[in-house]
Amino acid sequence: MRARAASFLIAALAATLLLGFSRAWAIAPEQMPTPQLEARYLALIHGFRCMQCQDESLADSPVNLAADMRRQVRDMLLAGKTDQQIRDFMVSRYGYFILFKPPFVLKTAWLWLTPGVLLLVGVIAALTVIRRRAALVAKDLEDNDLTDA
Amino acid sequence: MIPELGQFALILAMLLAALQAFFGIVGPALKRERWMAAVTPAVSGQVVMMATAMGCLVASFVANDFSVAYVAENSNSALPLFYRVAAVWGSHSGSLILWIFLLGCWSVAAAVGTQRLPKPFASRVIGVLGLISFGFLLYTLATSNPFLRLDPPWPDGEDLNPILQDPGLAGHPPILYTGYVGLAVAFAFAGAAMLEGRLDRDWARWTRPWTTAAWAFLTCGIALGSWWAYYTLGWGGFWFWDPVENASFMPWLMATALIHSLAVTEKRGLFKSWTLLLAVLAFSLSLVGTFLVRSGVLVSVHSFAASPTRGTFILAFLIVMIGSALALYAWRAPLLKSEAGFELTARESFLLFNNILLVTACATVFAGTMAPLISSALGLGKLSVGPPYFNPTFLLSILPLLALLSVGIHARWKRGNLSDRARPIVLTLIAAAVVGCAVVFGLFTGGRVLSPVGVALGVWIILSSLVDPIDRLRRHITIPRAVLGMTLAHIGLGIFVISITSVEAFTAERDVALAQGQTAQLGAYEFRFEGIRPIQGPNYSGVGGTVIVTRHGSPVAVMYPEKREYWVQHTVTTASSIRMYYTTNILIALGQDLGDGRWSLRLQIRPLVTFIWLAALVMAAGGMLAISDRRYRLARAAAPELSAVVPAITRSEAG
Numbered sequence: 001m002r003a004r005a006a007s008f009l010i011a012a013l014a015a016t017l018l019l020g021f022s023r024a025w026a027i028a029p030e031q032m033p034t035p036q037l038e039a040r041y042l043a044l045i046h047g048f049r050c051m052q053c054q055d056e057s058l059a060d061s062p063v064n065l066a067a068d069m070r071r072q073v074r075d076m077l078l079a080g081k082t083d084q085q086i087r088d089f090m091v092s093r094y095g096y097f098i099l100f101k102p103p104f105v106l107k108t109a110w111l112w113l114t115p116g117v118l119l120l121v122g123v124i125a126a127l128t129v130i131r132r133r134a135a136l137v138a139k140d141l142e143d144n145d146l147t148d149a
Numbered sequence: 150m151i152p153e154l155g156q157f158a159l160i161l162a163m164l165l166a167a168l169q170a171f172f173g174i175v176g177p178a179l180k181r182e183r184w185m186a187a188v189t190p191a192v193s194g195q196v197v198m199m200a201t202a203m204g205c206l207v208a209s210f211v212a213n214d215f216s217v218a219y220v221a222e223n224s225n226s227a228l229p230l231f232y233r234v235a236a237v238w239g240s241h242s243g244s245l246i247l248w249i250f251l252l253g254c255w256s257v258a259a260a261v262g263t264q265r266l267p268k269p270f271a272s273r274v275i276g277v278l279g280l281i282s283f284g285f286l287l288y289t290l291a292t293s294n295p296f297l298r299l300d301p302p303w304p305d306g307e308d309l310n311p312i313l314q315d316p317g318l319a320g321h322p323p324i325l326y327t328g329y330v331g332l333a334v335a336f337a338f339a340g341a342a343m344l345e346g347r348l349d350r351d352w353a354r355w356t357r358p359w360t361t362a363a364w365a366f367l368t369c370g371i372a373l374g375s376w377w378a379y380y381t382l383g384w385g386g387f388w389f390w391d392p393v394e395n396a397s398f399m400p401w402l403m404a405t406a407l408i409h410s411l412a413v414t415e416k417r418g419l420f421k422s423w424t425l426l427l428a429v430l431a432f433s434l435s436l437v438g439t440f441l442v443r444s445g446v447l448v449s450v451h452s453f454a455a456s457p458t459r460g461t462f463i464l465a466f467l468i469v470m471i472g473s474a475l476a477l478y479a480w481r482a483p484l485l486k487s488e489a490g491f492e493l494t495a496r497e498s499f500l501l502f503n504n505i506l507l508v509t510a511c512a513t514v515f516a517g518t519m520a521p522l523i524s525s526a527l528g529l530g531k532l533s534v535g536p537p538y539f540n541p542t543f544l545l546s547i548l549p550l551l552a553l554l555s556v557g558i559h560a561r562w563k564r565g566n567l568s569d570r571a572r573p574i575v576l577t578l579i580a581a582a583v584v585g586c587a588v589v590f591g592l593f594t595g596g597r598v599l600s601p602v603g604v605a606l607g608v609w610i611i612l613s614s615l616v617d618p619i620d621r622l623r624r625h626i627t628i629p630r631a632v633l634g635m636t637l638a639h640i641g642l643g644i645f646v647i648s649i650t651s652v653e654a655f656t657a658e659r660d661v662a663l664a665q666g667q668t669a670q671l672g673a674y675e676f677r678f679e680g681i682r683p684i685q686g687p688n689y690s691g692v693g694g695t696v697i698v699t700r701h702g703s704p705v706a707v708m709y710p711e712k713r714e715y716w717v718q719h720t721v722t723t724a725s726s727i728r729m730y731y732t733t734n735i736l737i738a739l740g741q742d743l744g745d746g747r748w749s750l751r752l753q754i755r756p757l758v759t760f761i762w763l764a765a766l767v768m769a770a771g772g773m774l775a776i777s778d779r780r781y782r783l784a785r786a787a788a789p790e791l792s793a794v795v796p797a798i799t800r801s802e803a804g
Contacts (some may be wrong), residue, residue, distance in 0.1 A: 047537065049533050049535070055389065055391050055392075055535075057535075095530060095531060096530060096531070096532055096533070097530075097531040097532060097533050098533070099533060100533050100534070100535030100536065100537055100538075101535065101537030101538060102520070102532055102533070102534055102538055107524070107529040107530060108520075108524070108529070108532065111516060111517070111520045111524075111532075111534070111538070112538075112542075114512070114513065114516045115509065115512075115513040115516070115542040115545050115546070116545065118509045118512050118513070119505075119506075119509045119545060119546055122505035122506070122508065122509050123502075123505065125505070126498075126501050126502055126505045129501060130491075130493050130498050130501065133419075133489070133490045133491050133497070134490065134491065134492050134493060135490065136488060136489065136490025137490035137491060137492055137563065137564070138490070139488070139490065
């Protein structure tokens with residue numbers, strides 16, 4: 001398993017978290033009849049997580065379960081299903097947990113809205129501070145060495 | 150005998166840390182000169198004890214003492230000596246010892262560095278550091294003692310996790326930890342200022358070099374980790390927004406904000422309480438990172454229950470440490486008022502936006518990292534959060550930040566007058582846009598919508614950073630090292646943005662199945678598979694492939710990707726083969742035997758990927774250069790006179 005978790009921060013963590021897993025990842029050679037299908041296949045399996053391991057996509061997981069699930073995705077593609085149909089099927093079967101990209105639904109809206117809302121609040125706060133400080137410039141007589149960083 | 154000695158040293162270190170904290174904090178409060186004088190011996194004793202404990206653990210590993218549980222779980226008699234030493238921090242308990250040892254080293258450095266500062270302040274700084282050491286030592290002894298014995302001893306150890314058996318283990322954790330722990334010093338300076346209830350521009354000048362040093366180490370540590378992941382994990386990736394990666398990245402973002410906010414506090418006496426808050430948050434995030442990730446809560450909610458003592462202790466420690474710091478902050482922050490003013494287009498405004506955007510980016514990463522945990526806790530179902538969430542939401546704050554940097558770097562303190570500087574701003578922007586489009590549409594084809602934007606932003610940052618130093622050179626004005634360091638760090642950032650954009654846009658990757666003698670094509674390169682041979686290492690065996698790489702028929706390299714099986718844990722690892730060139734990296738990884746003599750191989754070409762890590766080193770070098778500025782040495786030399794006039798220094802309080 002490629003264990004991205006191990007990569008950063010502390011080597012120690014890797015040992016604690018990942019002990020006991022095999023660490024060779026799967027390399028799935030091209031197996032779709034057309035380049036278009038191949039590209040869709042790769043995009044899909046990179047977006048699903050392996051249900052058995054930690055932070056590993058279906059594309060990279062070496063476990064048998066992942067191989068079965070890849071086969072499922074391939075069969076559905078060959079049967080002419082659209083990407084959305086395949087995604088819906090996987091979600092109905094395994095829940096939102098399988099998607100690396102959380103969907104935008106009621107239960108996850110807070111997650112998607114947090115960055116924008118925070119940014120908005122931050123910018124408004126900054127502008128308020130600046131307005132208040134700008135009014136003080138005339139009164140502020142201190143003018144020491146203000147050249148360098 | 151040796152493990153017992155180590156345990157004894159740990160207990161002594163804890164007692165000395167308690168004394169260090171008590172004398173350091175209570176001494177100045179009761180104005181006891183002698184108590185304050187006891188701080189330095191206490192901290193020196195503490196670090197000697199920690200060095201002893203560290204030495205005992207190393208000795209147990211070197212001697213293959215498998216009666217020590219930690220050694221038995223993380224080493225093996227077949228493990229090469231080099232890795233036996235590095236295995237000391239290969240797992241939880243030992244890395245805590247390293248953490249505390251490094252904290253001791255920073256504390257001694259701080260004790261030496263604050264010698265000429267006012268005595269009560271210096272004593273409080275070391276006192277706060279003592280509190281942190283004490284908490285960590287208590288945690289280690291109570292829940293994660295690495296010196297516990299096994300009865301009967303194991304005949305042989307379980308071996309170090311094979312993925313850690315790489316020279317990277319020797320460098321990456323210690324350097325990253327040095328950065329993490331260094332933020333404790335900034336935190337201690339903030340704590341001392343809050344205990345004293347006084348924070349002036351001198352305080353900011355004293356704090357800046359420590360923060361920058363910690364930041365530089367953190368930068369190097371994260372870059373090293375990313376590089377290590379790239380070449381050892383076999384899949385050729387360098388960042389996946391994994392909880393463990395995020396845990397190191399969040400303190401970095403906060404520390405970056407802190408560095409910039411400290412600049413404003415030092416120059417203008419502004420943003421005082423904000424700076425304090427950032428110092429508290431930056432260190433809190435490294436605590437949360439160290440603890441929460443380590444305890445496994447982020448990976449699975451169940452692992453918290455797996456080790457209830459550790460979990461409970463961690464929670465209690467975090468609440469006491471962060472909670473008391475925030476309470477102290479709430480009490481003292483209202484006292485820190487400033488009447489200084491600045492205009493909308495002054496440098497202060499840009500740095501304020503820098504802080505807002507960095508903190509928002511950090512909060513975004515925090516939300517994404519914690520989302521699976523929060524979602525489960527609130528009964529909203531299990532959730533996975535990966536790069537498709539982090540990439541766009543992170544860029545939402547970071548793209549404006551990069552653009553504002555290129556404008557704001559020209560701004561002056563206090564008064565806007567940005568219109569005077571319109572010429573360099575517009576010229577650099579035009580140049581950057583031209584280069585960006587030329588690179589993306591000319592040199593390479595394809596790419597994504599954001600690719601020209603990314604390259605242009607990177608070029609714009611580099612050009613903008615150079616305007617001021619070139620201007621000074623032309624007017625024969627000496628450039629202070631602080632400015633030089635800042636310029637270098639910003640150039641590093643520009644290089645980083647350019648290289649990450651090109652890697653994201655122009656990486657070519659292909660998984661192929663090849664039999665001996667067959668060829669695959671990727672980009673301008675041909676890869677010819679020359680077959681498989683058995684390989685043999687000190688504690689593993691496996692297979693190695695040979696691949697001849699050519700470009701338009703002319704030879705480029707012969708590469709040997711391997712697949713290893715480590716004997717003790719029966720773990721299979723992929724050792725990919727990487728060739729680094731200035732402009733591009735070629736990576737080949739060996740997959741599995743597909744039968745009929747065919748093997749699966751992953752081929753990957755990443756342009757400019759090496760520059761991602763080099764850029765980080767340039768940033769860190771910039772930080773180190775800035776620390777060596779004359780101003781900080783003068784600040785230290787000037788301090789004794791100040792301390793003679795204390796406690797009535799209120800000089801810059803009004804600033």
